[in-house]
Amino acid sequence: xxxxxxxxxxxxxxxxxxxxxxxxxxxxxxxxxxxxxxxxxxxxxxxxxxxxxxxxxxxxxxxxxxxxxxxxxxxxxxxxxxxxxxxxxxxxxxxxxxxxxxxxxxxxxxxxxxxxxxxxxxxxxxxxxxxxxxxxxxxxxxxxxxxxxxxxxxxxxxxxxxxxxxxxxxxxxxxxxxxxxxxxxxxxxxxxxxxxxxxxxxxxxxxxxxxxxxxxxxxxxxxxxxxxxxxxxxxxxxxxxxxxxxxxxxxxxxxxxxxxxxxxxxxxxxxxxxxxxxxxxxxxxxxxxxxxxxxxxxxxxxxxxxxxxxxxxxxxxxxxxxxxxxxxxxxxxxxxxxxxxxxxxxxxxxxxxxxxxxxxxxxxxxxxxxxxxxxxxxxxxxxxxxxxxxxxxxxxxxxxxxxxxxxxxxxxxxxxxxxxxxxxxxxxxxxxxxxxxxxxxxxx
RNA sequence: GUGGGUGUAGCUCAGUUGGUUAGAGCACCUGGUUGUGGUCCAGGAUGUCGCGGGUUCAAAUCCCGUCACUCACCCCA
Numbered sequence: 265x266x267x268x269x270x271x272x273x274x275x276x277x278x279x280x281x282x283x284x285x286x287x288x289x290x291x292x293x294x295x296x297x298x299x300x301x302x303x304x305x306x307x308x309x310x311x312x313x314x315x316x317x318x319x320x321x322x323x324x325x326x327x328x329x330x331x332x333x334x335x336x337x338x339x340x341x342x343x344x345x346x347x348x349x350x351x352x353x354x355x356x357x358x359x360x361x362x363x364x365x366x367x368x369x370x371x372x373x374x375x376x377x378x379x380x381x382x383x384x385x386x387x388x389x390x391x392x393x394x395x396x397x398x399x400x401x402x403x404x405x406x407x408x409x410x411x412x413x414x415x416x417x418x419x420x421x422x423x424x425x426x427x428x429x430x431x432x433x434x435x436x437x438x439x440x441x442x443x444x445x446x447x448x449x450x451x452x453x454x455x456x457x458x459x460x461x462x463x464x465x466x467x468x469x470x471x472x473x474x475x476x477x478x479x480x481x482x483x484x485x486x487x488x489x490x491x492x493x494x495x496x497x498x499x500x501x502x503x504x505x506x507x508x509x510x511x512x513x514x515x516x517x518x519x520x521x522x523x524x525x526x527x528x529x530x531x532x533x534x535x536x537x538x539x540x541x542x543x544x545x546x547x548x549x550x551x552x553x554x555x556x557x558x559x560x561x562x563x564x565x566x567x568x569x570x571x572x573x574x575x576x577x578x579x580x581x582x583x584x585x586x587x588x589x590x591x592x593x594x595x596x597x598x599x600x601x602x603x604x605x606x607x608x609x610x611x612x613x614x615x616x617x618x619x620x621x622x623x624x625x626x627x628x629x630x631x632x633x634x635x636x637x638x639x640x641x642x643x644x645x646x647x648x649x650x651x652x653x654x655x656x657x658x659x660x661x662x663x664x665x666x667x668x669x670x671x672x673x674x675x676x677x678x679x680x681x682x683x684x685x686x687x688x689x690x691x692x693x694x695x696x697x698x699x700x701x702x703x704x705x706x707x708x
Numbered sequence: 709g710u711g712g713g714u715g716u717a718g719c720u721c722a723g724u725u726g727g728u729u730a731g732a733g734c735a736c737c738u739g740g741u742u743g744u745g746g747u748c749c750a751g752g753a754u755g756u757c758g759c760g761g762g763u764u765c766a767a768a769u770c771c772c773g774u775c776a777c778u779c780a781c782c783c784c785a
Binding site for chain 1: 709742743745777778780782783784
């Protein structure tokens with residue numbers, strides 16, 4: 265029989281055990297931070313109705329539709345009735361909140377650690393299946409700015425907990441940009457275009473921005489100068505706020521945005537505030553954000569781009585509910601972070617097994633005794649495996665070493681003693697007190 | 709969707725102007741006397757040279773197509 269061709273499917277990453285162990289550990293750290301702020305877990309299905317996803321501006325070509333290989337007789341094959349994989353966790357959240365309005369307590373604080381799927385062309389740091397680690401706070405009617413500050417704080421703490429290197433968070437407020445360009449006399453369409461273009465400042469530079477403006481007729485060179493003069497502002501919070509207020513822009517929306525930004529920054533604890541950078545060129549595309557917006561990056565890894573992002577939206581679920589549900593949220597792109605971390609060796613991959621100890625088998629007749637010792641070790645919290653067959657001891661130790669298992673235990677059924685060999689040092693000695701030995705392993 | 713690059717062993721890659729049975733390193737397996745690993749030594753297994761077609765006495769090598777991977781644009785975590 266011919267073997268099926270094995271290959272990885274582009275954009276669908278999969279890790280080796282030692283990498284997945286690291287990923288699980290990092291997910292655990294983020295979860296701990298999220299829960300420490302009182303966010304509650306939920307999980308929504310991988311699929312939603314296609315119509316649900318399409319309603320919230322998901323780009324059609326990026327949505328993976330789901331259908332059975334063949335439709336049954338009389339069954340519809342229409343796209344709008346079919347299922348599709350969610351491309352983010354915000355749209356499912358909107359549906360979830362709208363559906364459970366009466367059962368949820370508001371402000372609703374939830375976290376959601378799930379994979380999402382996007383039908384994109386993969387490239388460096390871009391995947392078609394990836395983890396998003398989301399938090400959001402949703403309110404009925406009015407959501408205080410303290411929520412924006414809390415989400416920023418939680419995001420900062422989560423990135424700190426990941427310990428993948430120094431990070432920074434660029435922050436801005438949509439109202440500032442809108443107000444600024446309104447005060448310049450730009451029409452709404454031109455404002456949107458200007459915002460979308462200025463968002464690329466980092467990538468294409470000032471001259472690139474000018475080129476784009478020149479290609480579109482709505483913005484002349486003088487206007488381009490004004491836009492670039494103001495929007496290139498990037499500075500530490502205190503300094504940036506001073507500059508914004510010194511601009512002398514007479515526009516209500518602009519003032520509102522600046523005041524919101526100032527309030528949010530003020531509410532972020534000092535340690536996190538040090539990592540905030542006010543960046544007026546941050547625009548976050550053209551999606552549903554309406555106020556505070558932010559993007560996190562790792563210092564020294566600009567080519568990998570944004571590792572987390574989020575912001576405030578005025579109305580989460582307008583298409584699912586007539587109640588007004590403002591929210592603010594953040595999402596960590598874990599898969600991109602993992603890819604970055606492995607490539608740049610920001611984390612060490614270690615053991616290929618959760619086991620810390622292997623019990624060697626000298627003789628199949630002693631297996632029961634070995635299993636009993638293994639259970640005792642496990643009861644003391646130390647993951648432990650028993651060799652599955654009697655082999656040369658050298659083989660058994662090689663096996664342990666290859667898996668990164670640190671100790672090999674030798675059970676002497678006759679004398680009822682156990683010796684432990686630490687592979688790294690080669691040191692071997694009898695275990696006097698199994699519980700104490702296990703505590704020692706757990707603390708090492 | 710658009711444009712560039714690349715497809716040879718599990719991995720990283722050699723393969724000379726087309727020329728016999730396609731190679732190396734790493735990894736893997738066995739052994740170096742039956743209860744103690746990592747080194748060393750000896751031996752071993754491994755490929756429709758991405759796929760299809762064409763040119764040729766002869767194709768991994770040249771041509772065309774196709775698929776996949778990859779990088780960039782778009783967009784985004």
